[in-house]
Amino acid sequence: xxxxxxxxxxxxxxxxxxSQSSVGGVWTKTVETTKLQTPKPAYQFSDFPWPSSVTEDFxxxxxxxxxxxxxxQHFDLLKHIKFNTKVxxxxxxxxxxxxxQCWSLWGGSGEPxxxxxxxxVIVEDLKTLSTEIYLVDxxxxxxxxFSGVPNIPEFPPNKGPEAFHGKVIHSMDYAAMxxxxxxxxxxxKRVIVVGFQKxxxxxxxxxxxxxxxxxxxxxxxxxxxWSVPDYLPWGFSLxxxxxxxxxxxxxxxxxxxxxxxxxxxxxAPLRWAYSKxxxxxxxxxxxxxxxxxxxxxxFLNEISSCLISTVPxxxxxxxxxxxxxxxxxxxxxxxxxxxxxxxxxxxxxxDVVVLSTGFKGxxxxxxxxxSQTFQDxxxxxxxATIPLYRDKMRWLAELLDGTFKLPSIKEMEKDxxxxxxxxxRYSGEYHRRKCIGALHIWYNDQLCKDMxxxxxxxxxxxxxxxxxxxxxxxxxx
Numbered sequence: 001x002x003x004x005x006x007x008x009x010x011x012x013x014x015x016x017x018x019s020q021s022s023v024g025g026v027w028t029k030t031v032e033t034t035k036l037q038t039p040k041p042a043y044q045f046s047d048f049p050w051p052s053s054v055t056e057d058f059x060x061x062x063x064x065x066x067x068x069x070x071x072x073q074h075f076d077l078l079k080h081i082k083f084n085t086k087v088x089x090x091x092x093x094x095x096x097x098x099x100x101q102c103w104s105l106w107g108g109s110g111e112p113x114x115x116x117x118x119x120x121v122i123v124e125d126l127k128t129l130s131t132e133i134y135l136v137d138x139x140x141x142x143x144x145x146f147s148g149v150p151n152i153p154e155f156p157p158n159k160g161p162e163a164f165h166g167k168v169i170h171s172m173d174y175a176a177m178x179x180x181x182x183x184x185x186x187x188x189k190r191v192i193v194v195g196f197q198k199x200x201x202x203x204x205x206x207x208x209x210x211x212x213x214x215x216x217x218x219x220x221x222x223x224x225x226w227s228v229p230d231y232l233p234w235g236f237s238l239x240x241x242x243x244x245x246x247x248x249x250x251x252x253x254x255x256x257x258x259x260x261x262x263x264x265x266x267x268a269p270l271r272w273a274y275s276k277x278x279x280x281x282x283x284x285x286x287x288x289x290x291x292x293x294x295x296x297x298x299f300l301n302e303i304s305s306c307l308i309s310t311v312p313x314x315x316x317x318x319x320x321x322x323x324x325x326x327x328x329x330x331x332x333x334x335x336x337x338x339x340x341x342x343x344x345x346x347x348x349x350x351d352v353v354v355l356s357t358g359f360k361g362x363x364x365x366x367x368x369x370x371s372q373t374f375q376d377x378x379x380x381x382x383x384a385t386i387p388l389y390r391d392k393m394r395w396l397a398e399l400l401d402g403t404f405k406l407p408s409i410k411e412m413e414k415d416x417x418x419x420x421x422x423x424x425r426y427s428g429e430y431h432r433r434k435c436i437g438a439l440h441i442w443y444n445d446q447l448c449k450d451m452x453x454x455x456x457x458x459x460x461x462x463x464x465x466x467x468x469x470x471x472x473x474x475x476x477x
Contacts, residue, residue, distance in 0.1 A: 012400060015134065016081040017123055023072045023081070026147050027065040029172075031202040032179040034061045037310040039231055039239070045071055046394075046471040057231075058310070082123075088131070089122040090139060091370040100373060106406045112399050113137045138400060141368065145361035147172065153194075153357060159333035164353065168334075171199045171356040186210050190349060192339055194329075195356030196221035198309040203354055205312045208323035216322055218348060220329040220341070224293040226282055226302040227311045233281035239468035241274055242303055245441055246465050250274070251304075251426060253442050254418035275300040286316050291326060297428070304426035306435035394474070395447040404450050441469045453477075 020028060035058045036043055043064075044050050048071045054063050072078055092100070094117015095108070107114035121134045150170040155161075161168035167185075174182060183206075191207045193200050200219065207217035231238040241247060250271035252264045278299045288294045295302070302308055318324045331342040338349040366375045398404065406412065419436070427435060436443050445455035457473040458464040 014080050015136065016077075017085045017087050017121070018081050018083050019086045019126065021083050022069070023078070024065045024068050025144055027061055027068060029176045030061045031171075031175050031199060031206065032061075032182065033206055033312070034198075034202050035059065035310075036064050037198055041472075042239070042243075042468075042470050044471050046474045048074060049472065084126045086124045086126055087121060087368055088124045089370045090141075090368055090374075091120045091122070092374070093117050093120050093135070097371060097373040104408055104410065106409065106412075110405050110408075112402075112406075140396065141365060143361070143364055143368070146359055148364040149360040150355070151358040151360050152355060155333055159335075161334055161353075163336060164334040164338070164350075165336050166338075166351045166353065168353045168355065171195070171203060171354055172359075174203060174354055175199070182206070183210060186352060188215065189351040190215050190218075190338075192218045192220060192348065192350045192353045193356055194220045194332075194353065195358070196223075196225060196227075197307075197356065197358070200354075200356035201227070201309070201312050201315060203356060204324055205315060205318065208318045211323075213322045216325050218325045218327060218350070220327055220332065220339075222328070222330055224288070224295045225307055225309070226279065226295055226299045227286075227309045228282060229285045229311050233278045236277075237468070238278065240466065241278070242438065243440070243468040243470075244466055245469075247274070248439055248441055251439065252422065253439060254422045255415065271300065272298075286311060291316060291319060292328075293326065300438075301426065301428055301430075304423075304435060304438045305428070305430035306437050307430060392444070392447055394476070395451060398451045403452065444469070444474065448474075 022028060037058065039057050040050055040054070040059060041057075044067075050059075050067060051070075054067070059067075072081075094114065100108075106112070108116055118135045118137060119139045121136060121139065123132050123134060124130070125132070150172055152170065174185070177185060186207050187210050189211070191211070193204045193207070196219065204217045204219050211217065228238070233241070249260070249263045250267040253260060256264070275298045282299075283289060283294060286293075315324070319326060327341065327348070329341045332339050333342075334340075334353075335347050338347040339353060340347040362379055366378045369375050369378065399406070407415075422439070423434070423436075426438070448455035448457075454477075456464055457469070458467055
């Protein structure tokens, strides 16, 4: 029987609903100078390597978009995608919420497709504004965390953007402008950028290039981060230090046995030394002490929270030239002519404020479901880290094809709790970012075992232990 599978975001009959007019996600609308901040070998499809014509490790936005679109064309995926369609709601048509909450197995039977009901997907055509309903057997939600619902800071009454006589936009609005309009928007303006992650740094660099020392760009940050100038600390490969099996032996893992727990305990001093080794290189290359930008947390905490970003080339040179100003601002408020940082009495005058403050990915996921029960499943409790399983697509395809069955809901909840403990231990205050990047081999091992694959993907003992793992290691054998 042919099953219908709804995929939201860009053997089965898939229907993909995409709100944009083309594939590419965030790469279709980004800052002009943005480049890939993850090394190219770690950012590719396992079944579609980068073309040989792309030689740099950090391709620009246009080359990344071309690569993603080439993938869709190569595998003839466009015929399955309904562009300019927004999913307005998802609802499960079948048993009532109370019965669902009593299930001990996924879908009540442990099978990916439930015989007890179907999913109703309510879809709005953004061009005609018409609405259509689809009944499908399975729904895959592929909404990214870095788009959609902007995270706007909350302010006391009359101290938010409404009090400011200039312009206040989110970084996604700036990225949505075409290059010429964005350049015109900041030219000759006193600009404040709020945030210190990738988009904030890229926008600050564009402002500094447009306005120089006459109107320096002011960057507000709450916490300094271990942003990297490159991936070669002291000439050594960062991937060989933090993205191989040996590096994962240094950390306690969810569901580890006695031997692995002992290994992580014994190797703790080496883990600390690895982190300090990278930190000293970053401090040296970026002159962080000179700028008062040395973080108080470890590099291990940074990489375990997926907070690593690449500093744009010559960023701190611009700071030293006076084209960019860095100001620590735990909190701030607006006034008619600018922004007032907490505990300061004189406002920083501005014409434009760009809020590079991230996105509310969980809200976007939650709001797409009609049922309060499913909304609660998505968000979890306030102190929980992973309210649901994070699926890799190959694993999911094997599940839908009946290669294996899911364990009981109770077992999955226990597994989630173990991952929750790991993230709180190594990510600290950032545990809700749900980052598994520093333990991705252990995670992928579990998926391989489910699918009946050999999790050892390298050739030879030393290669298995010390070589970095990447997407091409998971090409089906």
